[in-house]
Amino acid sequence: MKVRNGFVSNSSSSSFIVLLPKDFSDTIDYDKIAEENGEDFPIDKLKEVIAQFIHDEYMYDEEFYYTYKSDYDLKEVFNELISPYTISSIDTSSDAGCTVMADRNKIQEILDKTK
Numbered sequence: 001m002k003v004r005n006g007f008v009s010n011s012s013s014s015s016f017i018v019l020l021p022k023d024f025s026d027t028i029d030y031d032k033i034a035e036e037n038g039e040d041f042p043i044d045k046l047k048e049v050i051a052q053f054i055h056d057e058y059m060y061d062e063e064f065y066y067t068y069k070s071d072y073d074l075k076e077v078f079n080e081l082i083s084p085y086t087i088s089s090i091d092t093s094s095d096a097g098c099t100v101m102a103d104r105n106k107i108q109e110i111l112d113k114t115k
Helices: 030-037 043-056 061-066 075-086 102-112
Strands: 014-018 059-061 086-091 098-101
Touching: 014 059, 043 059, 043 061, 043 086, 043 098, 059 061, 061 102, 075 086
Parallel strands: 014 098
Antiparallel strands: 014 086, 059 098
């Protein structure tokens, strides 16, 4: 298994670990995303994806294809939004990618122990 600290977008054979700020959903400029992707871009579906990810703290790649069917690549936009917060990328089997949110408290505990 390969572990990377960088971000590889649009890879269905990679899983990502991210640490999002508490106000992540408030920082997203949905108007800018709609402008960059065209007025028909499904902003409501993107909002659903973000809300579901924050609620569940994980998102399997297949959910983008089966749950959030669209003419647009929501996964690509989602990946762009979370890429600055990616801690690690792990190569997995094909089409088995997943994005998982790291536990903020656990990260803080580890950081405190390493001081």
